[in-house]
Amino acid sequence: MEKLEQLINNQVKDWSLDQKFYKDKEIFDLEIEKIYMNSWLLAGHQSQIPNTGDYFLFNLLSESVIIIRGKDGGIRAFMNVCRHRGSHVCLEIKGNVKRLTCPYHAWTYNLEGALVAAKYLSNNIDKDNLGLHSCSIDVIEGLIMINFSDNPISIAMMKQELSEPMQMFGMKDLKIAAHRNYSIEANWKLTVENYNECYHCAPAHPEYAKSHSLKYDESSKEYQSAQKLMIDALAKCGMKNYEISADYEDQIESQEQYAYGRYALFGKYITGSEDGKALAPLIGEITEYNPGASDFTLGPVSFLLAYSDHVVAYVFTPVTHQTSQCDVYWMVDKDAKEGKDYDLERLIWLWDVTTKADERIIANNQKGVNSRKYTSGPFSEKESTEKNFISWYLNHLRETL
Numbered sequence: 001m002e003k004l005e006q007l008i009n010n011q012v013k014d015w016s017l018d019q020k021f022y023k024d025k026e027i028f029d030l031e032i033e034k035i036y037m038n039s040w041l042l043a044g045h046q047s048q049i050p051n052t053g054d055y056f057l058f059n060l061l062s063e064s065v066i067i068i069r070g071k072d073g074g075i076r077a078f079m080n081v082c083r084h085r086g087s088h089v090c091l092e093i094k095g096n097v098k099r100l101t102c103p104y105h106a107w108t109y110n111l112e113g114a115l116v117a118a119k120y121l122s123n124n125i126d127k128d129n130l131g132l133h134s135c136s137i138d139v140i141e142g143l144i145m146i147n148f149s150d151n152p153i154s155i156a157m158m159k160q161e162l163s164e165p166m167q168m169f170g171m172k173d174l175k176i177a178a179h180r181n182y183s184i185e186a187n188w189k190l191t192v193e194n195y196n197e198c199y200h201c202a203p204a205h206p207e208y209a210k211s212h213s214l215k216y217d218e219s220s221k222e223y224q225s226a227q228k229l230m231i232d233a234l235a236k237c238g239m240k241n242y243e244i245s246a247d248y249e250d251q252i253e254s255q256e257q258y259a260y261g262r263y264a265l266f267g268k269y270i271t272g273s274e275d276g277k278a279l280a281p282l283i284g285e286i287t288e289y290n291p292g293a294s295d296f297t298l299g300p301v302s303f304l305l306a307y308s309d310h311v312v313a314y315v316f317t318p319v320t321h322q323t324s325q326c327d328v329y330w331m332v333d334k335d336a337k338e339g340k341d342y343d344l345e346r347l348i349w350l351w352d353v354t355t356k357a358d359e360r361i362i363a364n365n366q367k368g369v370n371s372r373k374y375t376s377g378p379f380s381e382k383e384s385t386e387k388n389f390i391s392w393y394l395n396h397l398r399e400t401l
């Protein structure tokens with residue numbers, strides 16, 4: 001695509017993207033192929049399918065994946081496409097099955113994806129070659145990651161480096177207490193850009209800014225002094241300090257990108273709650289509430305935010321070139337009981353109110369970007385991760401030319 005090459009070359013470094021990147025359908029289609037169909041995406045948590053035959057669907061644009069627990073306890077992913085004439089096999093978003101039977105002509109697959117029944121099919125046809133197509137899958141400390149590519153980029157380094165901090169938060173032993181899906185009237189990149197900068201946190205998120213030090217620049221006195229207090233308290237909370245940066249521009253060659261970092265909460269706040277008080281029982285190896293929030297990056301569009309008593313997961317996916325969705329999951333210790341150990345409304349308050357505000361500001365961003373008068377603008381110093389995301393994106397797209 002010659003005009004795309006020109007667009008990429010005309011892009012001024014550290015300035016926002018040209019309008020065409022947010023409006024052009026052809027560029028959008030290319031992004032889906034090159035980014036979404038080739039990146040690891042957070043699909044869910046193993047606790048969603050505890051028993052043999054439990055499954056849920058992960059749907060993205062034209063693709064649908066069945067994530068299912070087999071007889072051997074293993075978790076597998078199959079494309080939701082019948083090998084007869086292509087119908088979706090599973091229609092319900094989640095459930096429990098003994099076998100997977102296609103609703104059209106009743107071809108039946110076992111939990112390992114093999115075709116076990118197909119009435120009136122000639123004996124000459126080899127059923128062994130007609131199992132459900134598998135989808136690449138990996139489970140990291142209970143988190144289910146999938147990749148639509150048959151030859152996916154390696155996730156080994158992410159697994160190796162993030163498993164310790166994930167164990168600290170007991171990721172394997174969490175359960176999903178709540179899941180919300182937010183529709184955002186904007187191109188997917190505006191949603192990821194917004195997640196990757198906290199320049200907007202002070203003006204747009206008064207609830208978040210009250211408790212989270214990231215509203216300040218990392219070089220500021222306010223940030224640094226809160227950070228020191230939080231880090232000094234880590235050991236007595238049974239926690240360790242990690243700094244892991246292998247995302248966007250720091251991505252390791254032929255490895256999926258990932259990162260980990262922790263920043264402080266202010267004063268009386270021991271978790272991301274409205275009143276500063278605990279929201280749920282401590283998770284993982286944590287022995288005392290630590291006033292901080294840990295950011296995990298899992299590939300380009302999936303993120304975790306981990307407090308001492310709960311973890312919030314974020315996944316951004318496109319719907320059309322100008323609409324997206326954001327799935328947010330709130331996870332707590334698997335043994336915590338709703339109503340006794342945690343109150344659902346209190347638990348989800350901060351990130352529900354914050355995501356609803358994001359939904360508005362990102363949609364307003366897209367509205368202005370669509371104007372004939374929009375031109376790209378300079379990033380501030382407080383938008384360094386967003387800057388890195390944009391550079392990564394442009395380089396990634398360039399490689400596909």
Ligand code: FES
Pocket residue numbers: 082083084085086087102103104105106107
């Ligand atoms: S399309 Fe599935 S059985 Fe015919």
Ligand SMILES: [Fe+2]
Pocket residue numbers: 194195200201204205354358
């Ligand atoms: Fe935000």
